[in-house]
Amino acid sequence: MEPAAPRRCLRAAVHRQPLWQKRLSVEFLGAFDPDGAHRLQPGVHWEISNHVRLDLFYNEFGGSEKGAGRLGSLFRVNGVFLRFTYGF
Amino acid sequence: MAELIWSRRNFLRQTGAWAGAGLLQPVWPLIGAGKSIAAAYPEAILSIEKYTKGKLKPGMIISKDNADLVKDFSPEGLYVELQRGAQIKIADTTMAPDAIVAPYWVELTLRNRGKAVLDGKGQLWSPDGQPWIGGDPFPQPQSGLEAMWNHTWNITRYDDVREVALEKNIDSNGALVREGTGFLVAVQSVGRIVKEPKPVLSAYKNEHHRVVVTAFKPFDLYGLASLSTIYYDNSRLPDTDLYIPVLRRTRRVPSTQRFEPITPYGVLFVSDLGLHNDPLLTWSWQLVGRRPLLAPSPVNKGAFAPGADKESFTFVESNEKFPRSTWELRPEMLVVDGVPPADSPYGKKRMYIDAIYHRAQTADIWDRAGRLWKFLAFCICDTGITDNMGSTARMFSGSVIADLQKNYHTNIFQQPRLGDLDFRVNAGFKVEEWLTPTAMLSRARR
Numbered sequence: 001m002e003p004a005a006p007r008r009c010l011r012a013a014v015h016r017q018p019l020w021q022k023r024l025s026v027e028f029l030g031a032f033d034p035d036g037a038h039r040l041q042p043g044v045h046w047e048i049s050n051h052v053r054l055d056l057f058y059n060e061f062g063g064s065e066k067g068a069g070r071l072g073s074l075f076r077v078n079g080v081f082l083r084f085t086y087g088f
Numbered sequence: 089m090a091e092l093i094w095s096r097r098n099f100l101r102q103t104g105a106w107a108g109a110g111l112l113q114p115v116w117p118l119i120g121a122g123k124s125i126a127a128a129y130p131e132a133i134l135s136i137e138k139y140t141k142g143k144l145k146p147g148m149i150i151s152k153d154n155a156d157l158v159k160d161f162s163p164e165g166l167y168v169e170l171q172r173g174a175q176i177k178i179a180d181t182t183m184a185p186d187a188i189v190a191p192y193w194v195e196l197t198l199r200n201r202g203k204a205v206l207d208g209k210g211q212l213w214s215p216d217g218q219p220w221i222g223g224d225p226f227p228q229p230q231s232g233l234e235a236m237w238n239h240t241w242n243i244t245r246y247d248d249v250r251e252v253a254l255e256k257n258i259d260s261n262g263a264l265v266r267e268g269t270g271f272l273v274a275v276q277s278v279g280r281i282v283k284e285p286k287p288v289l290s291a292y293k294n295e296h297h298r299v300v301v302t303a304f305k306p307f308d309l310y311g312l313a314s315l316s317t318i319y320y321d322n323s324r325l326p327d328t329d330l331y332i333p334v335l336r337r338t339r340r341v342p343s344t345q346r347f348e349p350i351t352p353y354g355v356l357f358v359s360d361l362g363l364h365n366d367p368l369l370t371w372s373w374q375l376v377g378r379r380p381l382l383a384p385s386p387v388n389k390g391a392f393a394p395g396a397d398k399e400s401f402t403f404v405e406s407n408e409k410f411p412r413s414t415w416e417l418r419p420e421m422l423v424v425d426g427v428p429p430a431d432s433p434y435g436k437k438r439m440y441i442d443a444i445y446h447r448a449q450t451a452d453i454w455d456r457a458g459r460l461w462k463f464l465a466f467c468i469c470d471t472g473i474t475d476n477m478g479s480t481a482r483m484f485s486g487s488v489i490a491d492l493q494k495n496y497h498t499n500i501f502q503q504p505r506l507g508d509l510d511f512r513v514n515a516g517f518k519v520e521e522w523l524t525p526t527a528m529l530s531r532a533r534r
Contacts, residue, residue, distance in 0.1 A: 021355075
């Protein structure tokens with residue numbers, strides 16, 4: 001009998017705390033692979049005006065599981081990001 | 089301490105009785121007899137000119153320069169707004185009892201007079217123990233709770249409604265910082281008058297109504313829909329389901345967060361919609377007085393009067409903090425104080441309920457420290473659009489929700505049409521087609 005394929009699951013948590021009449025939000029996204037990989041993304045979302053948003057966040061991918069397609073393999077994109085959005 | 093509370097209540101009761109002494113006879117029997125409401129009130133409170141001994145006349149503009157002239161008979165929040173630059177026009181008192189209420193609703197109120205029953209909890213029923221059958225349940229309210237049942241039982245007075253509206257959020261500098269558009273569909277489950285099945289949708293008989301609000305703007309809200317199921321039991325909080333476009337899914341969310349801004353920069357709380365949107369029995373209510381007061385006039389038609397401009401003072405869409413509007417002296421307003429549940433940052437809400445229309449158009453809200461916090465003003469008008477009952481629909485034309493402490497405003501302007509969606513009442517909207525999670529999915533933006 002073939003051994004059962006390892007079950008892959010991902011646990012994720014998202015938290016968003018609005019401040020200052022919801023204009024500013026402190027955010028945290030965490031995704032955890034029990035095999036030993038994770039993604040952590042703390043950030044700040046600022047709703048500047050009707051059309052303009054600004055996001056500042058930090059990406060942290062890591063853990064021992066660095067196989068292709070697994071979170072740990074994405075450590076190259078660790079770092080601080082600033083995203084400016086203009087919506088129509 | 090106990091003695092102090094007793095004294096205060098006693099004082100308020102006596103003040104209320106004294107102020108109500110202006111009433112010559114109850115007004116609703118006159119309406120039932122087809123007579124003018126003028127016979128119920130002394131002339132001195134039916135004419136603002138006489139009431140102010142000639143200091144005010146219909147047509148006058150009130151601004152910060154002469155706000156003191158209306159201070160004694162204004163909601164407190166209106167006086168603050170006037171001092172900060174708001175401008176209103178004074179109009180004659182409207183005599184028609186159906187100026188802001190559907191004519192068939194007035195007839196129904198008269199037909200079902202005396203039939204409403206409150207149980208020990210304060211829940212409203214028909215005498216046979218079935219849900220209330222419509223019309224204002226208490227034409228001559230004797231308590232704060234009865235007056236509030238009149239206001240909140242079917243807030244629009246229609247079996248179903250679709251409203252389209254613009255929302256503008258204005259900051260303390262007077263700048264328009266955020267603008268939204270969206271629409272709302274609501275269907276009554278009980279107390280249905282016009283559209284079959286009536287009076288109750290049997291599949292939803294433990295509910296009062298359902299309402300779904302869908303946003304078009306701003307861009308990052310586009311397609312978001314929020315469905316609320318409001319239960320007949322007014323001690324139970326609603327259920328809320330969202331359709332979330334980025335997930336392409338509906339999700340149940342808590343409905344306990346009723347006292348925080350709905351949108352960034354906004355000052356409108358879920359609790360404030362329609363002046364009072366919480367289940368009635370989660371608050372406690374007390375009638376503290378009856379007196380003449382200023383209230384928005386039915387001439388405030390907003391977008392329902394094409395061609396009107398700022399100078400017409402009819403709540404025309406504008407980016408101003410307090411859009412210009414017209415107000416009149418109402419001869420008998422019930423002053424009802426509400427104390428919210430313990431988790432509310434509000435300390436007290438004062439509803440001003442018109443004894444003729446049985447609807448409130450204004451409210452003041454204080455914080456827990458006793459400082460005036462918010463002022464709500466909702467204009468209602470004859471839209472000129474059919475009510476599918478032989479008359480025209482009376483509906484909100486616009487609202488001001490003012491945070492007087494931060495000096496921020498959320499202003500709402502109802503529209504006759506927005507894109508493909510038009511305003512309708514008693515149009516036969518079905519719960520299954522509009523107001524379930526499945527309906528939200530099938531109507532969703534893809």
